Amino acid sequence: KAGVTQTPRYLIKTRGQQVTLSCSPISGHRSVSWYQQTPGQGLQFLFEYFSETQRNKGNFPGRFSGRQFSNSRSEMNVSTLELGDSALYLCASSLDPGQPNEKLFFGSGTQLSVL
């Protein structure tokens, strides 16, 4: 069974540009969450999608957005990139976030560098 797949693995952008990251969850998983990992702030929750609806959102500016498609694949978009957006962006999937023993499966991440 394939794991969580994130593309691309590495990305280099310049300030002011926008970027789209993709995440394919494990087959059958309907929940996708996104996290930002930086050396200074650690791991921070961005948002979570379930059945194409955003269920929960972290404390990030509106430049960060996401969506989920009917096949549960998800994309996140960052507009007007800033140097501080350089980070490893991790995607995680699970079957159903409402279950008490639900387990998150993480992808290897997309390393975004903003120059």
Add this chain to the structure above:
Amino acid sequence: GNSVTQMEGPVTLSEEAFLTINCTYTATGYPSLFWYVQYPGEGLQLLLKATKADDKGSNKGFEATYRKETTSFHLEKGSVQVSDSAVYFCALSSRTGANNLFFGTGTRLTVIP
């Protein structure tokens, strides 16, 4: 609010040494607690979890006990191996089943032969 305070690293141990990584938390209600591990170049993997007070999570020789009275979830292993070298993250979920996890800053463990 919700937060996790984790022992600063890095930690370097010799093979077969005893490991403790401290983790304390602040949360409203009754959170679920987790330890995740991140090996070089990989995403996070769930190591163990506990969903209520006095529960003990265990996996691959690692253990952690949910202590409500001390708001702690310390990770322990009796005898570490070189293959345990990784970054360990303590995390909490404020709602059962929620995927909005609050993570500690991570502790890098290096085990030398």
